Amino acid sequence: MRLASETRLSLTRPAVKSRMRLKEMLWGYFFIGPVVIGLLIFTIIPIVASLVLSFTSWDGSSDVKFIGFANFADMFADNIYLKSLRVTTIYTVVTVPCTIILSVIIAVLLNRKMRGRDAYRLIFFLPSVTMPVAIAVVWKWMYNGSNGLINYLLSLVGVDGPNWITDERFILLSVMIIAVWGGIGYNMIILLSGLQGIPDSYYEAAAIDGATGWSRFIHITMPLLTPAIFFVMVTSLIGAFQVFDLVFMLTPPSNGGGAGGVLQDATRTAVYSIYQNGFTWFKIGYASAQAWVLFVIIFLITMVQMYLQKRWVHYE
Amino acid sequence: MKRNRTALLVLVILFAIGAAACSSGGGNNGEGSSGGSNGKKVDVVWWFPAKEQEAAMKQIADNFNKKQDKINLKVQLNAGADYYTKLQTTLAAKNGPDIMWMNGPNFPKFQSKGFLLKYDELIERDGFSMADFPDALVKLYSKDGVYGMPKDYDTIGLFYNKELFDKAGVPYPTEKWTWEDLRNAAKKLTIGSGDKTTQWGIAVPASTQEVIYPFFVQNGVKPMSDDRTSLQYDSPEGIEAIQFLYDLMYKDKSSPDGQYMTDNDPTQLFQSGKVAMIMNGSWMAKPYYDVLKDKVDVQFMPIEKTKGNIIHGVAWVANANTKHKDETWEVIKYLGSKEVAMLQADSGTVIPALKGTQDAWVKALPMNLKIFTESAEFATPYPTAFDPEWETTVATHLTNIWLNKESPADGMKKVTEEANALLSAAK
Numbered sequence: 001m002r003l004a005s006e007t008r009l010s011l012t013r014p015a016v017k018s019r020m021r022l023k024e025m026l027w028g029y030f031f032i033g034p035v036v037i038g039l040l041i042f043t044i045i046p047i048v049a050s051l052v053l054s055f056t057s058w059d060g061s062s063d064v065k066f067i068g069f070a071n072f073a074d075m076f077a078d079n080i081y082l083k084s085l086r087v088t089t090i091y092t093v094v095t096v097p098c099t100i101i102l103s104v105i106i107a108v109l110l111n112r113k114m115r116g117r118d119a120y121r122l123i124f125f126l127p128s129v130t131m132p133v134a135i136a137v138v139w140k141w142m143y144n145g146s147n148g149l150i151n152y153l154l155s156l157v158g159v160d161g162p163n164w165i166t167d168e169r170f171i172l173l174s175v176m177i178i179a180v181w182g183g184i185g186y187n188m189i190i191l192l193s194g195l196q197g198i199p200d201s202y203y204e205a206a207a208i209d210g211a212t213g214w215s216r217f218i219h220i221t222m223p224l225l226t227p228a229i230f231f232v233m234v235t236s237l238i239g240a241f242q243v244f245d246l247v248f249m250l251t252p253p254s255n256g257g258g259a260g261g262v263l264q265d266a267t268r269t270a271v272y273s274i275y276q277n278g279f280t281w282f283k284i285g286y287a288s289a290q291a292w293v294l295f296v297i298i299f300l301i302t303m304v305q306m307y308l309q310k311r312w313v314h315y316e
Numbered sequence: 317m318k319r320n321r322t323a324l325l326v327l328v329i330l331f332a333i334g335a336a337a338c339s340s341g342g343g344n345n346g347e348g349s350s351g352g353s354n355g356k357k358v359d360v361v362w363w364f365p366a367k368e369q370e371a372a373m374k375q376i377a378d379n380f381n382k383k384q385d386k387i388n389l390k391v392q393l394n395a396g397a398d399y400y401t402k403l404q405t406t407l408a409a410k411n412g413p414d415i416m417w418m419n420g421p422n423f424p425k426f427q428s429k430g431f432l433l434k435y436d437e438l439i440e441r442d443g444f445s446m447a448d449f450p451d452a453l454v455k456l457y458s459k460d461g462v463y464g465m466p467k468d469y470d471t472i473g474l475f476y477n478k479e480l481f482d483k484a485g486v487p488y489p490t491e492k493w494t495w496e497d498l499r500n501a502a503k504k505l506t507i508g509s510g511d512k513t514t515q516w517g518i519a520v521p522a523s524t525q526e527v528i529y530p531f532f533v534q535n536g537v538k539p540m541s542d543d544r545t546s547l548q549y550d551s552p553e554g555i556e557a558i559q560f561l562y563d564l565m566y567k568d569k570s571s572p573d574g575q576y577m578t579d580n581d582p583t584q585l586f587q588s589g590k591v592a593m594i595m596n597g598s599w600m601a602k603p604y605y606d607v608l609k610d611k612v613d614v615q616f617m618p619i620e621k622t623k624g625n626i627i628h629g630v631a632w633v634a635n636a637n638t639k640h641k642d643e644t645w646e647v648i649k650y651l652g653s654k655e656v657a658m659l660q661a662d663s664g665t666v667i668p669a670l671k672g673t674q675d676a677w678v679k680a681l682p683m684n685l686k687i688f689t690e691s692a693e694f695a696t697p698y699p700t701a702f703d704p705e706w707e708t709t710v711a712t713h714l715t716n717i718w719l720n721k722e723s724p725a726d727g728m729k730k731v732t733e734e735a736n737a738l739l740s741a742a743k
Contacts, residue, residue: 166575261715
């Protein structure tokens, strides 16, 4: 396409040439126009607006008053917000490694030739395409302390199961279990494609040298899988820091604008805190400031990961 | 080069559409461009969020438009959880509908920002009477004057399962029941062995509207001070009310405890015959009847120091910045008329607010539904305040008490302290 037009253009006079160029440029803009406009309205403008609002005390309706860095200063004294960052950190530190380790194991197992492989892959991937609401309803039923499936199974082996989602000591654990279960499928697909990109010739060479299955896994599979693991790690960390829907649906609602008490304190994540400030209490300025602080935290962690990848990620 | 120009034109149009979508924010600014001067109709725009009442609302608008030729009433459904957020945004931009649906908890915020039209002058001018509506509802939408035309209301009743009472040989609740009577009956109706309960006498979830506030009122505690700036939940009477409910769960064990009721919805426990008594709003009458048929009936809430109930209802409020004040008021008056009330009563979804129009609702089911309309006579309005955060505080400590993490006395002290700080700061 480009070659053809280049040759044709070189035969025309300069004026016509520039006009043709302009025409092509305009058509180009015309085609990307809708996407650019959509991105502007729904992403870029709101991002800029939230940055501006984070320096105001706006409540959604009154006049916009600039208050400098007061919102950011308030955060350091806001125990609820600090606790939410702590909860988010615990959640991330536990769920991300668990999800990745399990995903690697399952991806390697499902990469072998065996019967029903596609069916297993489908089963593991299903949680990724199931509606979060449906997931929450089913897990709530299984977690039910008095007549739920999990405690029933535990009672068969003589264990008196806890109140999974009505005891503040267990509710975060319950949320994390769902997160790991739901995160495996998507990561598994990414890792599978990474595994399938490893050339067979390496394994053949290793087999000739007499390497066992385990050492082949450690010395060939793992190093060559690191790019995929790195990608999964970055995206999982970003996702874990932004966890909201699971917590929102598992904490019991009360008719006072959000769930109550110790259960909410135990599971309020950073994004939940942003939601509560913004949409329950209408502290939109403060919520925007919290959102930007969270963005900076995620950005820094991702930068550190990018820096560290030199040390352990092997690109062929 | 005609094609060029076409492309450019399309591009410009696309950007224009984008810019327009951006600036208008999707709000419909209810200024019918037609002035009422040259005999054209004036547009009055009317918003409501309840999808299940759409048919009734459309019918009301049609009836109104047929009656006269000055006003064109446009009814618009704005369903979804963000109705009030949307309303706030568009009113802040001095746009928005002329008439809108308003609930109690949101009223103080909208009123304090000057978004709402005060009716007093218009009421006086036309000799309209607000005395035909329950006093508590008019109060709920008043601040320094009247701002709301009551639409419908709900009060709370004590639902009970007749079959379970008959089996246990316990007489049905009467309108003279005290807390003590309730407690004794609940004990007798609780069946179980060891720590396995198979049937509870009563379920008392930590629902402010249906359980907590009515019990406060029955014990002489105001759910909110008249000027909406303080609570007295830590008074001996307030703590006593919460202690009573706590004892039903943790001392008598005649109600499921907080953890059990978080895992298992109490209304479903009542529907499946695992619970003999439960306190709920009038909106639960039909769902309960649909499941339990003639096994279920309802009685007045128990009495302690006084009769007490909580009333909440929706009202029609008007935009303070409306371009057509008189026309909007004409519509508001119509919405407060007998004709509209009867139309709603016949639809069977809500209890209309106008006195003397509730019969259709009361007769709709073979239950003692008149207790709901009679309770409206002495009920206290659902407590509301300018700052929404105080309700979160109440919910937080109630949850902790219900989960047995705080004692009733400690919890109520903390609620009062924290909520009063928030309430007095937000004036």
